[in-house]
Amino acid sequence: MSDLVESRADSTLAEFTADVCRRLASGLLDRTGDDLRDLVAQEVDGLRAALSDPSFLDTADAPSDPPFVSPKGYTTINTNPVTSRRNPLAPLVTIEHDGDVVEMTTTLSLPYQGPRGRVHGGYAAVLLDHVLWHAVRSRLDSVSFTRSLTITYEQALPIGTELTMTGRVTEIDGRKTFAAGEIKAGDVVCVRGEGLWVSPRPRT
């Protein structure tokens, strides 16, 4: 069992701060002038209030990503740029395992935009890499790394619409695990991905 290394209040403050950063990142891209000033002032007020009075924060839910001491004794913070509540770059996602299939959902806002109204293709690849990695991880005892990933963009992937990423393992061959999946907006498959994950050679 891992130990926590900071108080629940501090973890809650960190995640609140990350949420402020997410809102500011979006606001900077869709507001100007007084509208932007209002947002910045409101978020700064919220941060000041949270710092001076911890009861300002909603502590009903436990923090999603408190730092902890790993079984090997390292202080560990989840830095993941897809899933960590504490990393402002990460959108908020859900991940569920259903048998061999892993499903992830999220809605992406303007910081992830490429062409107007569409998700940046590189970020679509990030989401597929992540869901496929989870599918692979659920089938292996060891860690593995993405060795190749081929992405096919079938349709525009919309900003501001719930997206569903699905991944499954298609073949295991020794250290090599192949997986495939897709990203859907509603019922429409917009992006497909397939790749290879390789576990490091065992140490001799």
Ligand SMILES: CCCCCCCCCCCCCC(=O)SCCNC(=O)CCNC(=O)[C@H](O)C(C)(C)COP(=O)(O)OP(=O)(O)OC[C@H]1O[C@@H](n2cnc3c(N)ncnc32)[C@H](O)[C@@H]1OP(=O)(O)O
């Ligand atoms: C729940 C817990 C949460 C935890 C949070 C953590 C979240 C993490 C989330 C992470 C999310 C995302 C994940 C990430 O972001 S992972 C980060 C991105 N990926 C990397 O950094 C990996 C970089 N590469 C390497 O380090 C090495 O290549 C590794 C160590 C993987 C293997 O190096 P190694 O020198 O050992 O082997 P090899 O690669 O030469 O070859 C291996 C085998 O593969 C065959 N091969 C190669 N290419 C292909 C191909 N295209 N089609 C078919 N086969 C191919 C090749 O012929 C050989 O076959 P064989 O001769 O053995 O039969």
